[in-house]
Amino acid sequence: MTLKAIAAAVSLLLCASGVASAQKAVYAHFMVGIVENYTVDDWKADMVDAKSIGIDGFALNCAPPRVDSYTPKQLSNAYQAAGESDFKVFISFDFAYWQNGTYGFCSRFAYDTALIISTLQNYSSLPGQAKYDGGAIASTFVGEFFDWAPVKAVLNVTALPNMEDPIQVTELKTSFDGAFSWYAWPTDGGNSIIPGSMTTIWDDKFVLWLTSRPYMMPVSPWFSTHFNSKNWVFICEQLITDRWEQVLAIQPQLVEIISWNDFGESHYISGPQPHHSDDGSSQWAAGMPHDAWRHIMKPYIAAYKAGASAPTVDADGLVYWYRPTPKDIRCTNDTLPAPNGISLLADVVFVTTMLTAPATLTVTSGSLPPISVNISAGIVTSNFTIGVGTQTFAVNRNGTKILGGDGGLKIASTCTTYNFNAYVGGF
Numbered sequence: 001m002t003l004k005a006i007a008a009a010v011s012l013l014l015c016a017s018g019v020a021s022a023q024k025a026v027y028a029h030f031m032v033g034i035v036e037n038y039t040v041d042d043w044k045a046d047m048v049d050a051k052s053i054g055i056d057g058f059a060l061n062c063a064p065p066r067v068d069s070y071t072p073k074q075l076s077n078a079y080q081a082a083g084e085s086d087f088k089v090f091i092s093f094d095f096a097y098w099q100n101g102t103y104g105f106c107s108r109f110a111y112d113t114a115l116i117i118s119t120l121q122n123y124s125s126l127p128g129q130a131k132y133d134g135g136a137i138a139s140t141f142v143g144e145f146f147d148w149a150p151v152k153a154v155l156n157v158t159a160l161p162n163m164e165d166p167i168q169v170t171e172l173k174t175s176f177d178g179a180f181s182w183y184a185w186p187t188d189g190g191n192s193i194i195p196g197s198m199t200t201i202w203d204d205k206f207v208l209w210l211t212s213r214p215y216m217m218p219v220s221p222w223f224s225t226h227f228n229s230k231n232w233v234f235i236c237e238q239l240i241t242d243r244w245e246q247v248l249a250i251q252p253q254l255v256e257i258i259s260w261n262d263f264g265e266s267h268y269i270s271g272p273q274p275h276h277s278d279d280g281s282s283q284w285a286a287g288m289p290h291d292a293w294r295h296i297m298k299p300y301i302a303a304y305k306a307g308a309s310a311p312t313v314d315a316d317g318l319v320y321w322y323r324p325t326p327k328d329i330r331c332t333n334d335t336l337p338a339p340n341g342i343s344l345l346a347d348v349v350f351v352t353t354m355l356t357a358p359a360t361l362t363v364t365s366g367s368l369p370p371i372s373v374n375i376s377a378g379i380v381t382s383n384f385t386i387g388v389g390t391q392t393f394a395v396n397r398n399g400t401k402i403l404g405g406d407g408g409l410k411i412a413s414t415c416t417t418y419n420f421n422a423y424v425g426g427f
């Protein structure tokens with residue numbers, strides 16, 4: 001090949017990959033509010049796990065220092081760890097706590113505008129800062145009314161606020177650059193619970209109205225929570241693979257996994273994080289691993305970044321998940337009623353097979369007879385009626401067992417407190 005031909009081939013490759021796809025990234029929502037005493041090494045341990053499946057960075061959900069005095073310390077630790085780990089982070093201002101109001105009478109700006117500017121100034125030029133279009137990414141939880149114009153007057157930021165309704169893309173005059181949606185679970189809006197499955201009805205509107213501006217699409221594996229202030233489930237039992245298939249179809253500019261470590265809403269995919277503080281969620285999250293969900297996400301993240309329409313499986317694997325009890329069991333010693341929405345759930349065990357070639361999956365759920373199904377190659381999610389007792393999984397190919405074993409938790413017919421979190425394991 002001549003030099004000219006090589007140059008032509010290189011430019012063809014660059015054009016084919018496109019500018020937008022070169023910026024594709026997958027972030028995961030990280031609750032800074034539960035890591036008061038995290039060390040830089042604690043942060044790095046999470047970053048190693050996240051990077052190993054292709055996650056590029058964490059969205060640092062945080063409250064202002066007047067609410068959590070340790071926010072600056074932990075932002076600083078996170079940026080340091082990211083800078084030393086070839087990982088990226090950005091701040092996701094949690095507007096349950098930050099305010100865009102104008103109650104600071106001495107300030108030229110709405111009170112928190114000045115604080116948001118100084119916070120971004122403090123960290124956004126550090127090597128760990130996540131960027132889009134050359135600007136430092138800044139995001140929010142709710143907070144769509146916050147005006148980014150004064151921030152952008154002094155800092156090069158790409159503002160990707162959470163919008164609670166996609167119509168706001170057409171209405172707000174807040175100098176935003178793109179949007180992040182929180183509609184990662186089937187809902188008619190707000191926190192309304194509707195029967196599954198997940199659709200892209202909200203995503204499609206965001207994409208349409210944002211035109212070419214970046215859409216940060218939310219992906220979540222689960223949602224159940226059992227606090228006295230919020231006590232419900234979303235109907236999203238097979239969400240993890242359904243949702244990633246939707247990501248591959250839509251190919252948004254950015255993805256945010258909800259969440260890395262929100263144990264309270266049961267959508268964490270991190271390890272148990274030995275040094276996190278407990279807001280009461282240990283009642284349903286302790287001893288309920290979700291790590292194996294990361295094995296499902298890894299090939300989907302790779303496919304998304306490659307612009308592929310289907311994931312590539314290069315080793316056989318199986319991931320299962322199920323709740324600790326059938327939904328109608330009444331727990332005997334709970335101060336709260338059962339979560340809203342549970343009547344819409346299915347009493348089934350879920351299995352995602354990741355197969356390099358077709359095989360037969362056999363599931364024995366408690367005392368029910370074994371059920372066998374032939375499964376094609378690729379990533380396939382199947383479900384099986386719940387039986388109380390031990391859960392057993394086996395994958396056979398051509399009459400030889402290639403993987404399997406017992407699930408790590410027996411399904412029980414009694415309980416003291418309600419737990420609609422999922423137990424997740426794999427082989």
Ligand SMILES: *[C@@H]1O[C@H](CO)[C@@H](O)[C@H](O)[C@H]1NC(C)=O
Pocket residue numbers: 099100101102145146
């Ligand atoms: C935030 O700003 C929007 C308009 O910019 C306003 O409608 C809303 O009331 C403000 N919120 C607060 C808490 O001041």
Ligand SMILES: *[C@@H]1O[C@H](CO)[C@@H](O)[C@H](O)[C@H]1NC(C)=O
Pocket residue numbers: 072073076118119122
């Ligand atoms: C800036 O970061 C330092 C720690 O690196 C912290 O002590 C300080 O409070 C931060 N300031 C703001 C405004 O966040």
Ligand SMILES: *[C@@H]1O[C@H](CO)[C@@H](O)[C@H](O)[C@H]1NC(C)=O
Pocket residue numbers: 133134135156
């Ligand atoms: C932000 O930085 C990028 C990269 O340096 C540059 O292309 C862009 O023009 C900057 N935007 C602003 C508003 O300064």
Ligand SMILES: *[C@@H]1O[C@H](CO)[C@@H](O)[C@H](O)[C@H]1NC(C)=O
Pocket residue numbers: 036037276277278
């Ligand atoms: C963090 O450490 C401080 C000082 O040792 C301690 O008082 C506090 O209870 C710890 N917080 C958590 C959530 O463990």
Ligand SMILES: *[C@@H]1O[C@H](CO)[C@@H](O)[C@H](O)[C@H]1NC(C)=O
Pocket residue numbers: 333416
């Ligand atoms: C019920 O739960 C409370 C704590 O919420 C505990 O103190 C009590 O011993 C439990 N009762 C039974 C019968 O387990």
Ligand SMILES: *[C@@H]1O[C@H](CO)[C@@H](O)[C@H](O)[C@H]1NC(C)=O
Pocket residue numbers: 360372373374
């Ligand atoms: C699976 O496929 C094999 C071979 O084609 C067939 O013999 C068997 O009956 C199938 N099993 C099920 C459960 O469909």
Ligand SMILES: *[C@@H]1O[C@H](CO)[C@@H](O)[C@H](O)[C@H]1NC(C)=O
Pocket residue numbers: 237238346348382383
């Ligand atoms: C179980 O699998 C069947 C067949 O694929 C599907 O129609 C059904 O929606 C699944 N159930 C749940 C709760 O996902």
Ligand SMILES: *[C@@H]1O[C@H](CO)[C@@H](O)[C@H](O)[C@H]1NC(C)=O
Pocket residue numbers: 357358397398
């Ligand atoms: C099963 O065995 C047959 C004959 O040995 C072989 O042709 C076929 O490729 C095997 N199938 C798989 C999925 O390994």
